[in-house]
Amino acid sequence: MEDFFTYSVIxxxxxxxxxxxxxxxxxxxxELVAESSGILNLSLEGTMTLGAFTxxxxxxxxxxxxxxxxxxAVGGGALGLLMAVMTATVKVNQIVAGLALNILGLGGAxxxxxxxxxxxGAVAFPxxxxxxxxxxxLLSDIPAVGEVFFDQHWLTYFGVLMVPATFIFLNxxxxxxxxRSIGHNPEACDMRxxxxxxxxxxxxxxxxxxxxxGGAYLSLAGGNQFFDDIVAGRGWIALAIVIFxxxxxxxxxxxxxxxxxxxxxxxxxxxxxxxxxxxxLLALPFILTIVALVLNRSRSQVPLALTIPxxxxxx
Amino acid sequence: MADTDQSGAAAPGENILVAEEVTKxxxxxxxxDSVNVAIRRAEIHCLLGENGAGKTTLADILYGVYQPDExxxxxxxxxxxxxxxxxxxxxxIGMVHQHFELVPPMSVIENVVIGTQAKQWLDLTEARRRLExxxxxxxxxxxxxxxxxxxSVGEQQWVEIFKTLYFGVExxxxxxxxxxxxxxxxxxxxxxLRRMRDEGLTIILITHKLxxxxxxxxxxxxxxxxxxxxxxxTADVDQRDLARMMVGREVLMQADKAASNVGEPVLEVEEIHxxxxxxxxxxxxxxxTVGSGEIVGVAGVSGNGQNALFDAVVGVRHPxxxxxxxxxxxxxxxxxxxxxxxxxxxxxxxxIAQGLMMDFSVKENLVLGNQRERQFSRAGILNRGQIDAFAxxxxxTYEIKTPSASQITRTLSGGNLQKIIMxxxxxxxxxxxxxxQPTRGLDIAATEYVRRRLIQERDxxxxxxxxxxxxxxxxxxxxxxxxxxxxxxxxxTEPDATTLEQIGMHMAGASDTDRGSQ
Numbered sequence: 112m113e114d115f116f117t118y119s120v121i122x123x124x125x126x127x128x129x130x131x132x133x134x135x136x137x138x139x140x141x142e143l144v145a146e147s148s149g150i151l152n153l154s155l156e157g158t159m160t161l162g163a164f165t166x167x168x169x170x171x172x173x174x175x176x177x178x179x180x181x182x183x184a185v186g187g188g189a190l191g192l193l194m195a196v197m198t199a200t201v202k203v204n205q206i207v208a209g210l211a212l213n214i215l216g217l218g219g220a221x222x223x224x225x226x227x228x229x230x231x232g233a234v235a236f237p238x239x240x241x242x243x244x245x246x247x248x249l250l251s252d253i254p255a256v257g258e259v260f261f262d263q264h265w266l267t268y269f270g271v272l273m274v275p276a277t278f279i280f281l282n283x284x285x286x287x288x289x290x291r292s293i294g295h296n297p298e299a300c301d302m303r304x305x306x307x308x309x310x311x312x313x314x315x316x317x318x319x320x321x322x323x324x325g326g327a328y329l330s331l332a333g334g335n336q337f338f339d340d341i342v343a344g345r346g347w348i349a350l351a352i353v354i355f356x357x358x359x360x361x362x363x364x365x366x367x368x369x370x371x372x373x374x375x376x377x378x379x380x381x382x383x384x385x386x387x388x389x390x391x392l393l394a395l396p397f398i399l400t401i402v403a404l405v406l407n408r409s410r411s412q413v414p415l416a417l418t419i420p421x422x423x424x425x426x
Numbered sequence: 427m428a429d430t431d432q433s434g435a436a437a438p439g440e441n442i443l444v445a446e447e448v449t450k451x452x453x454x455x456x457x458x459d460s461v462n463v464a465i466r467r468a469e470i471h472c473l474l475g476e477n478g479a480g481k482t483t484l485a486d487i488l489y490g491v492y493q494p495d496e497x498x499x500x501x502x503x504x505x506x507x508x509x510x511x512x513x514x515x516x517x518x519i520g521m522v523h524q525h526f527e528l529v530p531p532m533s534v535i536e537n538v539v540i541g542t543q544a545k546q547w548l549d550l551t552e553a554r555r556r557l558e559x560x561x562x563x564x565x566x567x568x569x570x571x572x573x574x575x576x577x578s579v580g581e582q583q584w585v586e587i588f589k590t591l592y593f594g595v596e597x598x599x600x601x602x603x604x605x606x607x608x609x610x611x612x613x614x615x616x617x618x619l620r621r622m623r624d625e626g627l628t629i630i631l632i633t634h635k636l637x638x639x640x641x642x643x644x645x646x647x648x649x650x651x652x653x654x655x656x657x658x659x660t661a662d663v664d665q666r667d668l669a670r671m672m673v674g675r676e677v678l679m680q681a682d683k684a685a686s687n688v689g690e691p692v693l694e695v696e697e698i699h700x701x702x703x704x705x706x707x708x709x710x711x712x713x714x715t716v717g718s719g720e721i722v723g724v725a726g727v728s729g730n731g732q733n734a735l736f737d738a739v740v741g742v743r744h745p746x747x748x749x750x751x752x753x754x755x756x757x758x759x760x761x762x763x764x765x766x767x768x769x770x771x772x773x774x775x776x777x778i779a780q781g782l783m784m785d786f787s788v789k790e791n792l793v794l795g796n797q798r799e800r801q802f803s804r805a806g807i808l809n810r811g812q813i814d815a816f817a818x819x820x821x822x823t824y825e826i827k828t829p830s831a832s833q834i835t836r837t838l839s840g841g842n843l844q845k846i847i848m849x850x851x852x853x854x855x856x857x858x859x860x861x862x863q864p865t866r867g868l869d870i871a872a873t874e875y876v877r878r879r880l881i882q883e884r885d886x887x888x889x890x891x892x893x894x895x896x897x898x899x900x901x902x903x904x905x906x907x908x909x910x911x912x913x914x915x916x917x918x919t920e921p922d923a924t925t926l927e928q929i930g931m932h933m934a935g936a937s938d939t940d941r942g943s944q
Binding site: 282283284285286287288289291292295296298299300301302303304305306412415423 | 489491510511512513515516521523527528531532536537540541542543546547548589
């Protein structure tokens with residue numbers, strides 16, 4: 112049955128590719144919107160962790176997974192709001208603010224988790240009855256294709272749909288055009304009467320909400336519990352994917368799927384006991400990001416005012 | 427565009443926009459001091475003044491960028507509360523800033539519609555139609571889908587102007603719009619501005635150039651150190667009157683200069699070619715010679731190779747072919763540091779980006795580049811005593827106005843910044859001085875100072891290569907004038923043997939065509 116084995120492994124890899132890519136897609140499309148407004152939110156890792164926890168907490172307390180998602184959105188959005196206050200209003204250095212909030216998100220989530228679930232020095236690792244995959248009728252019966260594309264979590268469909276949605280929002284709507292303009296030249300927008308701060312708040316809070324939802328995928332759909340280091344670097348990878356994707360939604364899809372594919376391959380290779388240094392595969396997405404950046408450096412779509420705070424009247 | 431219709435009976439000539447007793451104080455500076463200005467409907471009104479006279483601050487108040495500390499703005503007799511540019515735009519006031527407010531990676535059309543779209547769904551068809559109509563109407567050829575960052579500065583200015591008019595404003599404020607234009611471009615702009623005025627637009631033009639005021643304006647308000655000196659009808663005054671109002675004293679329009687005493691060549695540039703790889707222009711077989719004790723002025727419209735020539739002579743870029751000799755030594759491939767040690771002083775056009783470390787102290791900037799000299803350091807350790815002594819002496823000799831030698835350079839005015847560069851560069855008694863736009867943006871006193879110093883250096887025996895877009899400066903200082911066009915020197919002459927018009931024609935690269943309206 113060697114053939115069947117290979118087929119099922121490969122199919123498994125493709126199915127897993129989308130699962131692994133889901134939190135990255137959701138967080139990265141959100142971060143794309145935030146960065147388009149000129150604010151680099153480095154706290155994605157912490158925001159995803161907090162979202163994973165608040166989502167888990169609400170779901171566990173209420174027994175309703177959908178309310179859990181709302182909890183994750185609120186948790187992530189709250190951290191996004193803090194980021195917006197610090198960068199758009201107070202105009203703290205964005206790198207400093209992002210790193211600080213990252214630590215706050217990571218530490219806060221775990222501290223909160225222990226203060227709720229620790230009893231007598233031991234944590235009873237609670238679990239939730241996690242999301243099942245949402246099978247699309249008929250389409251999911253197509254061999255292979257059905258399993259890969261139409262038998263996934265709701266959040267996976269959502270993540271993939273966010274790619275065209277983000278593209279249309281940024282490029283085909285008035286608000287998106289204004290956001291991108293702010294990211295490139297806030298002064299030009301100010302002089303045109305386009306309010307900067309409100310739009311940056313919207314964008315950064317939205318980015319936080321999406322990061323929270325991305326985190327919730329890990330605790331409510333991909334897994335069924337919260338634990339320390341649940342996000343395991345995915346926040347940083349999502350940030351790298353935005354850069355790798357050259358601030359374009361379509362490339363972010365490609366980057367997320369590529370990473371998902373490499374990770375899935377790496378996992379199944381390990382599982383099947385193939386003797387290949389998995390560290391090499393783990394490093395691949397990062398190496399590719401560097402290569403892509405070098406090749407793209409002259410045509411980079413990076414928002415020109417990214418990380419530069421705007422003060423009216425300073426030229 | 428807002429609710430101006432009910433008062434639509436207003437005739438040309440009556441006051442439309444009035445600044446009343448406007449005072450604006452920035453930390454340490456009174457930018458506007460009880461300023462009163464009345465702008466009439468459908469006139470071209472110049473705000474004239476030197477750098478730092480408060481023109482731009484006043485315009486920014488009229489456009490809602492700043493709020494006045496005291497006083498108020500009246501639109502058609504009604505007090506106008508301007509808390510942001512949005513308010514100004516809604517009141518029908520638009521402004522084109524000196525530094526363009528464009529989004530370079532976006533297209534012309536996207537830039538135009540930012541802030542104007544009513545619907546959430548982006549619809550560019552209407553904007554495109556109006557844009558194409560406007561460009562056709564005024565004979566401007568710009569592709570609405572072109573990326574703004576790839577347009578020339580002249581084209582970018584048209585985008586800026588149309589962007590503002592697209593709001594349907596009735597009052598258009600232009601801050602130094604000619605700074606980036608060729609003489610022909612200026613003629614073209616003025617022709618269109620006059621037409622717009624005749625069609626009912628009120629235009630406020632900020633400038634420090636007397637000629638522009640005389641050419642274009644109906645009335646002019648002169649500002650000096652934040653105060654209004656007066657408002658006059660342009661027809662009633664001449665350039666000398668305006669200069670006196672602007673500076674507050676009689677201005678010598680001529681620099682005194684003894685006959686030149688030209689010696690051996692200190693700079694010989696032969697047939698150099700330089701490809702444009704950095705956006706700083708190219709050279710196409712340029713040759714020029716500067717002798718000791720003479721000033722050679724290079725006249726030309728910006729972007730014809732001045733930057734490339736500067737770079738090649740000081741060694742920042744090396745030509746592909748041709749040769750450069752400085753005091754007889756081949757420096758074609760030499761590094762900037764070696765060229766400097768041959769006695770070459772350089773005064774770059776962009777003093778902030780290329781001439782100074784803005785966050786360093788004045789004294790550090792005064793020795794910048796010379797820090798390896800024995801006078802200032804021993805075995806890599808800076809000799810602070812010597813540096814302090816040198817700084818004190820320079821501040822004294824060059825009349826640099828700074829609270830102390832340790833002051834952060836950023837806080838100084840443009841004239842003082844240039845004096846720091848001059849003090850540093852001229853300290854070693856250079857044999858060759860390469861000066862690019864040495865007086866751009868300086869007030870009249872600082873300009874006079876810099877020009878006088880250059881003449882002194884020439885009298886001492888230095889050769890000076892002076893590149894300037896200010897033709898008056900070229901004529902005043904030069905012993906010989908070379909015209910640069912398209913990366914080559916197309917004419918060399920002496921100031922007495924030519925006219926402004928002839929030089930202008932060479933600058934346009936068309937010696938046989940008439941300059942039309944001039």
